[in-house]
Amino acid sequence: MTLRQDGPGQLRVTASGLTVPLEIAASFRARSRGLLGRDAIEGALLLTPASGVHTWRMRFPIDVAYLDRDLTVLSVRTMRPSRLGAPRPRARHVLESAAGAMAQWGVHSGVRVEILPRGER
Numbered sequence: 001m002t003l004r005q006d007g008p009g010q011l012r013v014t015a016s017g018l019t020v021p022l023e024i025a026a027s028f029r030a031r032s033r034g035l036l037g038r039d040a041i042e043g044a045l046l047l048t049p050a051s052g053v054h055t056w057r058m059r060f061p062i063d064v065a066y067l068d069r070d071l072t073v074l075s076v077r078t079m080r081p082s083r084l085g086a087p088r089p090r091a092r093h094v095l096e097s098a099a100g101a102m103a104q105w106g107v108h109s110g111v112r113v114e115i116l117p118r119g120e121r
Helices: 028-033 101-105
Strands: 007-013 019-025 044-047 062-067 073-079 093-098 113-116
Touching (some): 007 044
Antiparallel strands (some): 007 113, 062 073, 062 093
C-alpha cells in the first residue's frame, strides 16, 4: 500500500492483529483539512508526511499517535480542541482518531502498525 496518495485503507495493529478503517491524507489539501468540520471519525486518519498537528476549529478531542518511518509508534497523546501539538523530530506520519480509541486498539509507544488496502485482512 502506498502512502503517497489520498484514499481509503485499513490500519492493522501488529501486536493484537486488530484492523480498523483508515483514511490516508497524503496531499497538502487533504492534510490541511484533516478532521476539520467533522463531528466524529470512524476508525483513523493518517497524515503523511507529518510530524505535528493542531486541533484549532476541531469539534471533538482526538488521540494523536506520532509514527516513525517504519510505522512504529513514538508516542500517543490525547488533544482537546484548540491546542497545538509539539512536533516530534523523528515522526514521519501522524495517526488521528477519536479520543480513547487508540487505548482500546492497543496503540501505544513502541507498537508497530501496518497500512493495508481497504478490504485486505
